[in-house]
Amino acid sequence: MTGEPDRAGAGTSADGLRVLAEARWPEPGDDAPPTLPGFVHSTFSPVVAAVAERCLTRRHGERPAPQPVGVRTAVVLVSAAGDRSGADHVHATVARGGRPGPLFFFQSVPNSVAGHVAARWGLGGPVVCVAPIGDPLAEGMAQAGLLRYDGDADETLLIMIEQVPEDAGAGVTAGTPGDAPGTRALAVLLGGGDTR
Numbered sequence: 001m002t003g004e005p006d007r008a009g010a011g012t013s014a015d016g017l018r019v020l021a022e023a024r025w026p027e028p029g030d031d032a033p034p035t036l037p038g039f040v041h042s043t044f045s046p047v048v049a050a051v052a053e054r055c056l057t058r059r060h061g062e063r064p065a066p067q068p069v070g071v072r073t074a075v076v077l078v079s080a081a082g083d084r085s086g087a088d089h090v091h092a093t094v095a096r097g098g099r100p101g102p103l104f105f106f107q108s109v110p111n112s113v114a115g116h117v118a119a120r121w122g123l124g125g126p127v128v129c130v131a132p133i134g135d136p137l138a139e140g141m142a143q144a145g146l147l148r149y150d151g152d153a154d155e156t157l158l159i160m161i162e163q164v165p166e167d168a169g170a171g172v173t174a175g176t177p178g179d180a181p182g183t184r185a186l187a188v189l190l191g192g193g194d195t196r
Contacts (some may be wrong), residue, residue, distance in 0.1 A: 017144055017190040020155065023054035025185040031182075036113075043183040044083035045113035048161055052117040055157065055187035063121060073189075074125030074153035077114040078140040078160045080132055117157070125153035136160050144190050154191065161185040 025033065025047045025052075032043075039045035057063065114127045126147065132139040137160065144156035165184045 015147040016192050017141065017156075018192070019188055020191045021055050021059035023051050023058060023134040023187045025054075025161075025183065027054075027158050029147065032035055032149060036116075036117075037146075039113065042083050042163075044161065044163060047118075047183045048077065048113045048159055049117055049120075051161075051185040051187040052121075052157060052159055055189050056121055059189050071154045072152070073121075073123040073126040073155040073157055074144070074147045075114045075118050075123060075127045075157045076130060076140055076143050076159070077111070077128070078130045078132055078136045078143075078158065080136065081083070081162055082131070083163070111165070123157070125156070141190070148192060156190045157187060159185060159187045 033046040033050045036046040036049050053063070111127055111129050114129060117123070118125075118127055128143055128147070130136075130139055130143055140158045140160060144153075144158055147153040147156055161183065164184075
């Protein structure tokens, strides 16, 4: 990945947010993401869950790890294209006259996997999905700052994900030209300067 992931670990932002933990997909040794019950066909949701799990584990230890008392963690999922693989599968199925399975209705919106992550970890903040039109990290950080400023969250799990490296607007791209298309993600746990 290039650009934005390197900037994510740069300390404290103008909004007073600092990086508490960070994770990527893929990292060395990663092959296929673990399967995620209830989500089929696409790697989008399994990668979101895997990178979130990796990031939260680095901060809090193994799940279930209770949130520190009084700390509400929001989940902000940023993706320019969303679950492109799942959408393409539904489109092709309908074009052939077939009927998509019922799980595709559930997983067709990105907040389904973001809500899954929040429920699995017992996070107490809101779930927000953003389709950026500019810099995805800047838009995600702005959303995290707004949630903190409004008093809706003390920490934010910011997840940026795209499924193909050609999505230049995504900010989550292949490390070098010629990398094979695939799902790439960055998760950053952000807290204020007073977060333990």
